[in-house]
Amino acid sequence: xxxxxxxxxxxxxxxxxxxxxxxxxxxxxxxxxxxxxxxxxxxxxxxxxxxxxxxxxxxxxxxxxxxxxxxxxxxxxxxxxxxxxxxxxxxxxxxxxxxxxxxxxxxxxxxxxxxxxxxxxxxxxxx
Amino acid sequence: xxxxxxxxxxxxxxxxxxxxxxxxxxxxxxxxxxxxxxxxxxxxxxxxxxxxxxxxxxxxxxxxxxxxxxxxxxxxxxxxxxxxxxxxxxxxxxxxxxxxxxxxxxxxxxxxxxxxxxxxxxxxxxxxxxxxxxxxxxxxxxxxxx
Numbered sequence: 001x002x003x004x005x006x007x008x009x010x011x012x013x014x015x016x017x018x019x020x021x022x023x024x025x026x027x028x029x030x031x032x033x034x035x036x037x038x039x040x041x042x043x044x045x046x047x048x049x050x051x052x053x054x055x056x057x058x059x060x061x062x063x064x065x066x067x068x069x070x071x072x073x074x075x076x077x078x079x080x081x082x083x084x085x086x087x088x089x090x091x092x093x094x095x096x097x098x099x100x101x102x103x104x105x106x107x108x109x110x111x112x113x114x115x116x117x118x119x120x121x122x123x124x125x126x127x
Numbered sequence: 128x129x130x131x132x133x134x135x136x137x138x139x140x141x142x143x144x145x146x147x148x149x150x151x152x153x154x155x156x157x158x159x160x161x162x163x164x165x166x167x168x169x170x171x172x173x174x175x176x177x178x179x180x181x182x183x184x185x186x187x188x189x190x191x192x193x194x195x196x197x198x199x200x201x202x203x204x205x206x207x208x209x210x211x212x213x214x215x216x217x218x219x220x221x222x223x224x225x226x227x228x229x230x231x232x233x234x235x236x237x238x239x240x241x242x243x244x245x246x247x248x249x250x251x252x253x254x255x256x257x258x259x260x261x262x263x264x265x266x267x268x269x270x271x272x273x
Contacts, residue, residue: 021193026196029136029178029198032136035147036177075193090248097254097258100258105261112269
């Protein structure tokens with residue numbers, strides 16, 4: 001029924017949750033340093049690594065587990081933007097944080113629904 | 128989610144902003160002080176803030192992951208060296224030979240603007256901490272009946 005996709009769904013959502021968790025810490029770090037002179041904000045590189053998966057999904061080919069090899073969230077430091085208003089940085093970070101929180105909760109909900117489908121299969125469709 | 132590190136990062140930011148608020152309060156409280164504790168005139172203070180680095184993380188950024196994020200820390204609270212204001216007040220015991228009293232060079236407007244900035248930054252740190260709490264609590268709900 002689920003074919004080979006069930007394991008990769010859980011693995012992929014776990015990776016995305018790790019990325020969202022790391023991104024929240026990076027944003028909290030940026031907010032804590034909003035008054036540090038010369039501070040370069042931290043970013044998380046994750047979605048950029050999913051290109052192979054995205055093209056596979058676009059072509060309709062089954063997603064291979066090997067495509068997830070080497071994919072993991074990485075912290076990067078963005079170059080210092082000179083002349084950038086500090087308060088502008090603060091509100092951008094807070095907006096990013098709100099978006100990231102919603103993303104995290106959406107991922108959790110998706111994982112919960114996936115597990116509910118599995119539970120339904122285990123119960124032979126009975127409640 | 129490693130929520131303890133997220134809390135520690137936000138807490139470090141709150142500590143820094145609280146220190147800035149305290150320093151501004153000291154400056155404003157001493158706006159009319161003609162004599163400091165050591166007999167010399169009071170100097171307006173400013174806080175130097177920098178990014179906190181994890182001691183382990185240096186050179187192991189790939190391995191340490193999010194644990195290299197430590198928030199901010201106060202380097203030093205140092206006098207700004209602003210020139211004192213002179214006020215003519217011959218009756219004051221701290222007046223010099225010409226009758227002028229030296230008051231600290233505290234700029235009330237600058238202090239109030241810094242106060243508002245520190246307050247907003249503190250609030251942003253509280254928001255970040257609450258977001259981490261919401262995320263951690265949501266993660267606890269996973270698997271608990273849909």
